[in-house]
Amino acid sequence: MKLSNTNTQRYLLRIADAALILSQRNSEWCGHGPILEEDLAQANMALDLLGQARALLTHAGAADGLDEDQLAMLRLEHQFLNPVLFELPHAVDGRRPGDFAFTVVRNFLTAAWFNLLWTKLQGSSDTELAAIAEKSLKEARYHLQHSADWCVRLGDGTADSQARMQAALERAWPYLGELFEGDEVDAAAEAQKLGPSWASLQAEWRALVEPVLAQATLKLPKDRPNAHRGRHGAHSEHLGHLLSDLQYLQRAYPGGTW
Amino acid sequence: MNLVQSRRDAAWAVLQTVLDPEVPALSLVELGIVRELREDADGGFTVVLTPTYSGCPATELIEADVRSALQAFQPLRIEQRRSPAWTTDWISEAAREKLRQYGIAPPSGTAAVTQPLRLHEAIPCPRCGSAKSERLSAFGSTACKALYRCTACREPFEYFKPL
Numbered sequence: 001m002k003l004s005n006t007n008t009q010r011y012l013l014r015i016a017d018a019a020l021i022l023s024q025r026n027s028e029w030c031g032h033g034p035i036l037e038e039d040l041a042q043a044n045m046a047l048d049l050l051g052q053a054r055a056l057l058t059h060a061g062a063a064d065g066l067d068e069d070q071l072a073m074l075r076l077e078h079q080f081l082n083p084v085l086f087e088l089p090h091a092v093d094g095r096r097p098g099d100f101a102f103t104v105v106r107n108f109l110t111a112a113w114f115n116l117l118w119t120k121l122q123g124s125s126d127t128e129l130a131a132i133a134e135k136s137l138k139e140a141r142y143h144l145q146h147s148a149d150w151c152v153r154l155g156d157g158t159a160d161s162q163a164r165m166q167a168a169l170e171r172a173w174p175y176l177g178e179l180f181e182g183d184e185v186d187a188a189a190e191a192q193k194l195g196p197s198w199a200s201l202q203a204e205w206r207a208l209v210e211p212v213l214a215q216a217t218l219k220l221p222k223d224r225p226n227a228h229r230g231r232h233g234a235h236s237e238h239l240g241h242l243l244s245d246l247q248y249l250q251r252a253y254p255g256g257t258w
Numbered sequence: 259m260n261l262v263q264s265r266r267d268a269a270w271a272v273l274q275t276v277l278d279p280e281v282p283a284l285s286l287v288e289l290g291i292v293r294e295l296r297e298d299a300d301g302g303f304t305v306v307l308t309p310t311y312s313g314c315p316a317t318e319l320i321e322a323d324v325r326s327a328l329q330a331f332q333p334l335r336i337e338q339r340r341s342p343a344w345t346t347d348w349i350s351e352a353a354r355e356k357l358r359q360y361g362i363a364p365p366s367g368t369a370a371v372t373q374p375l376r377l378h379e380a381i382p383c384p385r386c387g388s389a390k391s392e393r394l395s396a397f398g399s400t401a402c403k404a405l406y407r408c409t410a411c412r413e414p415f416e417y418f419k420p421l
Contacts, residue, residue, distance in 0.1 A: 037395035037405075044401040051312025055340070131341035135312055137371055138343060138421050139401075146396050 001074050004064050007188035010081060011195060012129070013071075014185070014231050015117065016056035017082035020072060021239070022110060023049035024246050028090065032097035041146060042103070048139040055132045073250035077233075077240050084230035085175035086110065087239040092171065094238070101161070101168040104154060108147035109172060112208045113179050114140045116201045125193040148212045155216025162217060169213070170221050177226025180205070185231075266297045269331045273305070276327045279316045280400050281418075283360030286320060290348030293339055302333035308344045311401050311421070345369045346420050358384040362416045363406065369420035381417045383408035391415075 003009065027046040033039025057068040085106065090098020118140055121133035154161040182199030190197045213220065230236075249256055263271075273295060274287045286292045286307075294306035305324055309317045321336050328334050346365040349357075354364035363384045380391050388410035395405040403416045 037397070040395060040399075041397040044397040047313035047315070048311060048401060049313070051309075051314065055312060127341070131343070132312075135309075135340055135343040138345075138369070139312060141371065142396075142419070149396075 001066070001070065001076070001079065002064070003066075003075075003079065006063070007185050008126075008192070008194060009060050009063060010185045011189045012056055012060035014081040014083075016053050016060055016071075017080045018086045018110070019049045019056065019114075020053035021080070021082045021086045021242065022106075023047075023053060024242055025087070025090070026103065026107070028097055029103065034100050038100075045107070045143050045146070048136075048143065052132065052136045052139070055135075056129075059128050059132065069250075073247050077235055077243060079233060080235065080239060080243075081231050081233060083175065083178040084228040084236050085172065085178065087230070087236060087242055088172075088175070089238055094241075099164070099168065101154060101164040102171060104147055104150040105165065105168040105172050107143065108151045108212070109176065109209060110179075111140060111144040111147050112205055113201065115144050116204050116208070117196070117198075120196040120201070123193075124195050129195065151212055151216045151218075155213070155218045165216065166218055169218050173221035174224050175228055177224065178228045178230060181226050181231075183231075265331070266295065266303075269297075269303055269328060270295055272327050272331075273324070276323050279319050279323065280402075281357070281360075281362065283356050283362065284349070284353050286324070288350065288353040288356070290344060291320065292324075298333075298335070300333065302335065303328065303331045304335040304337060306337045306339050308339050310344050313401070344421070346418065349418075357418060361385065362403070362418055365418050365420040367420060381406050383411060383413065384415055385413050386411040 023046045026042050029042040054068045057071045061071045090103050118133045118137035122130055124130040155165045180199055180202040182197040186197035189195045274285050276286050278284055278286055278289050291307055293308050296304040298304055346369050357364045361384050363381045382389050383391055388408055390409045391406045394407050398405045398416050404419055406417050407414045
């Protein structure tokens with residue numbers, strides 16, 4: 001699939017793919033949630049993310065005459081531009097359904113990020129993107145509250161749940177730098193008032209997550225320079241496996257509908 | 259007195275009978291999902307709809323329901339409009355009472371994003387009216403609802419979350 005790969009398209013695809021890939025990951029809990037209420041919650045939140053991704057993909061593909069399905073189902077691994085954090089499996093060993101502590105930690109850290117991003121994108125010079133942001137922010141607020149509740153409940157919980165939450169936080173932390181790194185795509189977006197440079201979100205993000213992590217009795221891991229390049233199409237070994245699930249039907253039966 | 263109903267009024271009357279597939283106590287008009295009904299120059303109609311949640315699986319079904327209800331009003335066009343984003347603030351007081359009668363507690367307070375979410379507060383029971391209830395699940399059968407239980411009459415009930 002040939003994409004025009006303009007800065008604007010890449011800026012949109014990075015956000016669309018973050019939502020799409022996290023949606024696919026979190027839907028792995030459907031039917032396997034640790035309790036029924038969480039099964040419902042993860043499935044519902046994954047559906048919100050999928051809806052947000054669909055709107056963004058439709059918008060990002062319009063310039064190339066591509067629709068949401070073509071972008072989601074037919075792009076190759078290196079054409080996905082989500083940060084690596086979003087594609088990591090729930091469990092370190094990749095076993096399903098996975099480590100719920102990591103699910104909670106990643107949902108919390110990324111929901112805070114999405115909240116700030118959508119808030120800023122409401123003022124985008126691109127009216128369609130602003131409309132998508134206005135709608136998505138309402139949903140992301142519920143995701144943030146829900147995941148923050150669980151962070152505190154499990155972090156400030158038993159010795160076992162606390163240790164698992166701390167380990168999950170240590171595992172997620174080295175991938176966070178990619179969510180706050182500015183580059184030429186961000187600079188162009190900021191110059192055109194399309195959206196904020198991701199780098200500009202970091203201070204507010206820390207102010208949002210640190211009090212919750214403190215309440216959850218979790219220690220902040222040490223910051224490291226970012227070593228991940230998912231936003232440039234260089235992914236971990238996990239994305240290919242995820243896509244083989246997501247894209248299976250269209251690969252096996254091209255154009256199939258039901 | 260004008261006894262001849264305009265075609266637009268007739269179409270509007272039909273639209274008011276189309277119920278939401280997931281909350282069949284209310285019509286699409288009462289929920290604020292129908293944003294506009296326009297009579298076009300060619301004699302046809304355009305219905306402007308707005309999605310409730312980004313991922314609402316009923317969005318396509320709602321379009322199909324509107325299309326089939328307004329079969330007599332061709333050519334019919336349906337537009338989706340995302341902004342202003344749908345909010346539960348558009349549900350009128352009368353419609354909230356209908357929700358309560360149906361057994362769903364209506365949204366409490368305003369949904370403005372500048373206000374903190376109020377998910378933990380006790381929601382009045384739509385059955386016995388008691389103000390004492392507890393949350394069982396942040397999400398219910400659909401993303402727009404949470405599940406509560408009344409601590410007075412012990413009945414579980416759904417709560418339509420402010421959005």
